[in-house]
Amino acid sequence: MRAVFRDNRIYIYDAFIQKESIKVIPGRLWHPEEKAWSIPGTADNLDILELLGCELSEELKAMKQEPISEDLSEREQFILAPLRVTPYAHQLRGYNLACRSMGITGSKSISPGFALLMEMGCGKTITSIAIAGRAYLVGEIKRLLILAPKSIVTVWEEEFSKFADFPYSLSVLQGSSQKKAETLKSISHKGLEIAVVNYDSIALIEKELTAWHPDFLICDESSKIKNPTAKMSKAAYRLSKLCKYRLILTGTPIQNNPLDFFSQYKVLDERIFGKSFYAFKNEYAVLGNFNQPIGWRNLSGLVKKAHAIAFRVTKEEALDLPETTDIIRSIALEDKAMKLYRHFVKDSYTELSKGEVTATNILTRLLRLQQITGGFLRPDEDNEGYEQVSSAKLDALEDIIDTSVSENKKLVVIARFIPEIKEICKMLDKKNIQYSRICGDVKDRAAEVDRFQNGSKCMVFVGQLQTISMGLTLTAASTMVFYSLSYNFADYSQARARIHRIGQRNVCQYIHLVAKDTIDETVLKALEQKESLATKIVDDWRSIIK
Numbered sequence: 001m002r003a004v005f006r007d008n009r010i011y012i013y014d015a016f017i018q019k020e021s022i023k024v025i026p027g028r029l030w031h032p033e034e035k036a037w038s039i040p041g042t043a044d045n046l047d048i049l050e051l052l053g054c055e056l057s058e059e060l061k062a063m064k065q066e067p068i069s070e071d072l073s074e075r076e077q078f079i080l081a082p083l084r085v086t087p088y089a090h091q092l093r094g095y096n097l098a099c100r101s102m103g104i105t106g107s108k109s110i111s112p113g114f115a116l117l118m119e120m121g122c123g124k125t126i127t128s129i130a131i132a133g134r135a136y137l138v139g140e141i142k143r144l145l146i147l148a149p150k151s152i153v154t155v156w157e158e159e160f161s162k163f164a165d166f167p168y169s170l171s172v173l174q175g176s177s178q179k180k181a182e183t184l185k186s187i188s189h190k191g192l193e194i195a196v197v198n199y200d201s202i203a204l205i206e207k208e209l210t211a212w213h214p215d216f217l218i219c220d221e222s223s224k225i226k227n228p229t230a231k232m233s234k235a236a237y238r239l240s241k242l243c244k245y246r247l248i249l250t251g252t253p254i255q256n257n258p259l260d261f262f263s264q265y266k267v268l269d270e271r272i273f274g275k276s277f278y279a280f281k282n283e284y285a286v287l288g289n290f291n292q293p294i295g296w297r298n299l300s301g302l303v304k305k306a307h308a309i310a311f312r313v314t315k316e317e318a319l320d321l322p323e324t325t326d327i328i329r330s331i332a333l334e335d336k337a338m339k340l341y342r343h344f345v346k347d348s349y350t351e352l353s354k355g356e357v358t359a360t361n362i363l364t365r366l367l368r369l370q371q372i373t374g375g376f377l378r379p380d381e382d383n384e385g386y387e388q389v390s391s392a393k394l395d396a397l398e399d400i401i402d403t404s405v406s407e408n409k410k411l412v413v414i415a416r417f418i419p420e421i422k423e424i425c426k427m428l429d430k431k432n433i434q435y436s437r438i439c440g441d442v443k444d445r446a447a448e449v450d451r452f453q454n455g456s457k458c459m460v461f462v463g464q465l466q467t468i469s470m471g472l473t474l475t476a477a478s479t480m481v482f483y484s485l486s487y488n489f490a491d492y493s494q495a496r497a498r499i500h501r502i503g504q505r506n507v508c509q510y511i512h513l514v515a516k517d518t519i520d521e522t523v524l525k526a527l528e529q530k531e532s533l534a535t536k537i538v539d540d541w542r543s544i545i546k
Contacts, residue, residue, distance in 0.1 A: 001018055002054065087123070116247060120509070145218070151331070180205050203231040226264060233263045237267050258302060315478065397413065413460060465492075473501060482513065486523075489530050
């Protein structure tokens with residue numbers, strides 16, 4: 001379904017699936033000669049179309065944009081953010097709105113919950129850290145529980161260390177259920193006590209989390225709890241009842257249909273949409289056979305209720321963001337993979353110490369280490385087969401892809417090794433996500449680029465670093481994920497330029513998947529300093545490998 005603006009009305013095409021929803025919009029007209037509906041060009045109607053997953057024209061997108069000025073009113077500036085850095089204007093606005101809405105600063109509370117509906121790259125994490133910090137500093141909370149997807153639980157530890165300007169003690173609950181419970185009990189009582197745990201674990205250790213009794217709950221990427229019948233959703237709801245304050249963080253509260261709102265908002269404040277999913281469904285869905293939705297109604301009211309306790313911003317609206325932003329997603333390898341990695345480091349150190357040190361044999365060792373961090377170890381270059389030794393990076397990439405696709409944003413993924421590219425493509429095939437691919441064996445590269453640039457259903461571009469670093473324009477995406485990197489700064493710089501070039505209208509974001517405490521950190525640091533490791537490996541091989 002797509003929409004354009006003409007003569008003060010919004011014309012909607014290819015809307016057969018959603019025709020029942022459009023029929024309930026006041027002022028709608030059917031134009032048989034165009035096979036299109038038209039509706040009044042109002043902000044409410046734009047919100048409804050966005051809710052239904054409609055593809056808006058550039059003109060309609062511009063109409064939706066409400067640029068956030070850096071010159072905030074005095075009323076919005078009076079709550080200082082307890083951060084080590086100065087937040088962007090849109091982050092400060094979201095922080096202020098949430099604090100006032102939840103009554104953290106002494107104002108009358110509208111609701112105990114608030115939704116930060118901030119698109120990927122707009123800073124949901126730093127904004128929520130500021131909110132939790134303010135609640136702690138004014139004596140409102142002592143314990144914070146953060147629920148997050150498995151691949152990003154460790155990100156919270158790093159973000160707090162970079163941004164929090166208040167005392168805290170944070171533990172990431174990992175390992176077996178018993179180990180998680182033990183870690184929870186051992187959290188220091190210094191400052192704000194914080195526990196971070198993945199969604200899949202909360203039902204298993206709900207008893208221990210309940211006994212810990214958090215008073216602030218943050219649900220990161222809250223679309224994970226959109227299914228009201230899922231165990232994790234029910235556990236999250238029960239835990240939310242213990243908490244004085246609750247936040248959900250997501251750029252896409254709706255991934256499938258408007259019913260996705262219910263479970264997430266039930267965790268926030270069940271007064272918004274009620275306690276009964278069936279009553280909610282009957283109010284907003286047109287039901288057909290087997291009680292399944294065939295259309296929607298009262299969507300304007302649904303949007304208004306949801307936004308009453310929410311702050312929404314996209315990258316296009318956050319005009320204070322720089323032209324490019326870099327995000328380092330630190331990935332913890334599994335214990336087995338890390339043990340293999342350390343064994344190979346020790347073996348490499350031993351072999352190089354007693355033999356001839358050449359650039360070739362050092363680069364071979366470094367290549368093997370990078371293969372391990374990427375998750376796919378190839379015995380030798382002449383062998384086509386490979387063994388999967390870790391899924392940590394692939395899991396993290398899957399979460400990023402899910403978020404990007406749900407936001408209807410295209411994504412470029414860059415990897416160094418062919419086994420990585422093959423497994424990324426297998427994952428996309430399994431999820432029925434259309435993609436383009438360019439690596440050494442692809443003959444018609446122009447066709448692959450054209451499909452990504454101009455095909456509305458082609459959401460991901462997967463490219464091999466050395467192959468796509470020159471000459472390609474991939475401006476249909478504004479986000480690039482570096483799954484793995486080489487040691488060559490020129491390749492890295494040229495790859496970045498595929499999305500940041502003439503024709504790009506949005507802020508560009510680069511996400512680096514970096515395996516913690518591995519060669520990945522050394523390589524990225526060298527690239528950030530515009531160095532090429534290959535020029536100094538013979539002299540500095542000990543520090544590079546270790």
